[in-house]
Amino acid sequence: MEENVVVSNMERESGKSLGVVAVVTEPRFTQRCREYLEKQKLFDRQHRVEKMPDGSVALPVLGETFPEQHLQELRNRVAPGSGCMLTQLPDPVPSKRAQVCSPAQKLCLEVSRWVEDRGFKWSAELEADLPRSWQRHGNLLLLSEDCFQAKQWKNLGPELWETIASALGVQRLAKRGRVSPDGTRTPAVTLLLGDHGWVEHVDNGIHYKFDVTQCMFSFGNITEKLRMASLSCAGEVLVDLYAGIGYFTLPFLVHAGATFVHACEWNPHAVVALRNNLETNGVADRCQIHFGDNRKLKLSNIADRVILGLLPSSEEGWPIACQVLRQDAGGILHIHQNVESFPGKNLQPFGVSKIEKEHWPYPQQTVTNQWKNGATRDSRRKMLSPATKSEWQMWAESAETRIATLLQQVHGKPWKTQILHIQPVKSYAPHVDHIVLDLECCPCPSVG
Numbered sequence: 001m002e003e004n005v006v007v008s009n010m011e012r013e014s015g016k017s018l019g020v021v022a023v024v025t026e027p028r029f030t031q032r033c034r035e036y037l038e039k040q041k042l043f044d045r046q047h048r049v050e051k052m053p054d055g056s057v058a059l060p061v062l063g064e065t066f067p068e069q070h071l072q073e074l075r076n077r078v079a080p081g082s083g084c085m086l087t088q089l090p091d092p093v094p095s096k097r098a099q100v101c102s103p104a105q106k107l108c109l110e111v112s113r114w115v116e117d118r119g120f121k122w123s124a125e126l127e128a129d130l131p132r133s134w135q136r137h138g139n140l141l142l143l144s145e146d147c148f149q150a151k152q153w154k155n156l157g158p159e160l161w162e163t164i165a166s167a168l169g170v171q172r173l174a175k176r177g178r179v180s181p182d183g184t185r186t187p188a189v190t191l192l193l194g195d196h197g198w199v200e201h202v203d204n205g206i207h208y209k210f211d212v213t214q215c216m217f218s219f220g221n222i223t224e225k226l227r228m229a230s231l232s233c234a235g236e237v238l239v240d241l242y243a244g245i246g247y248f249t250l251p252f253l254v255h256a257g258a259t260f261v262h263a264c265e266w267n268p269h270a271v272v273a274l275r276n277n278l279e280t281n282g283v284a285d286r287c288q289i290h291f292g293d294n295r296k297l298k299l300s301n302i303a304d305r306v307i308l309g310l311l312p313s314s315e316e317g318w319p320i321a322c323q324v325l326r327q328d329a330g331g332i333l334h335i336h337q338n339v340e341s342f343p344g345k346n347l348q349p350f351g352v353s354k355i356e357k358e359h360w361p362y363p364q365q366t367v368t369n370q371w372k373n374g375a376t377r378d379s380r381r382k383m384l385s386p387a388t389k390s391e392w393q394m395w396a397e398s399a400e401t402r403i404a405t406l407l408q409q410v411h412g413k414p415w416k417t418q419i420l421h422i423q424p425v426k427s428y429a430p431h432v433d434h435i436v437l438d439l440e441c442c443p444c445p446s447v448g
Contacts, residue, residue, distance in 0.1 A: 108130055141170045144176060206251060209273060214267075223426075231252075233258040236258050239261070242310040295319075337395060392433065423438065
């Protein structure tokens, strides 16, 4: 038997099974040889150790060849006198580990085989460049932007994407880039496999259809969508200043019972999806879409509730939110914001001696502020939950002050504002929290 087993080009081009290289040794040396191969990171854990017809044992190894120096080490030091040899297992049996491997492990196995079958060397660099997580949208898989960046992938052609799709059980494949800073938050998504990017999700009985290459969809906002859906909005008119494909517009119409929603959106692709989603969910007659820049919105004195769901900040929409609130009764603003916390400083919440450790996401937690009119700001601070970060509260108070000023400027008379809730949604990035401020705004009664 030859000292090295090398797969010939003819075998590779024929498309036949290439088998697996294995070290053959006596049964009494099996454990010692395996430990050596594992230490050298040569042992193939995806296939079973096999007993040969003559009673010897074959240990599968990685790669198409086995280095001569390791074979000599096995013969002379690890298993002296055993006469370790190399063979090729034509029909290797998958190990139990391989049979129950995770999707990421299966992806690595399938892609590494595919790469080696084409004569390229599989390396630790390529393995590290594989995706570890992804978003599944029906039969479309959306890969993260930090994978398949190595130059070697470019030489492997479009069949690579078919291999990945097959390994993960989908028909279409796309890869995200960074969100475009164009105001419409258009995702820089490239379709790698398939003829279109349209997908459908069902959340809380609501159908969302959209093109992943043109529109954003955040799985992390599900708890906030459920919270909005649970509100009682019968008889209310709402304005959604950043409607997108209907993330919050639809829960308010379908579940919260809102009478009417004015949905503002300036991404034309999102508007197409929103219009389709309104029809699909049977609520198109209770919504008017306002396409374009919401800062030029002509609506005023109409809203009982305004949703400002733009990240990292919706501050540019605050003046128009004040404009659309009803002048006689006011309403509630739901203001989304990314708030940075400060590593190492972790200020104590007001009135609390020790801050609780946060765990994300927060599926049910709501920080409620039940202060009455006339309560001082200091007394309001003391009513906060121990889990409230001081940065959230400081931002909320700053926003409250700014909006009170805007309300007086817009309506020409003073208004009262009241922080109702500070709702944590998710961790957006390290030390950056996505929160929602529920702010009640009411005009002060006229004097005299």
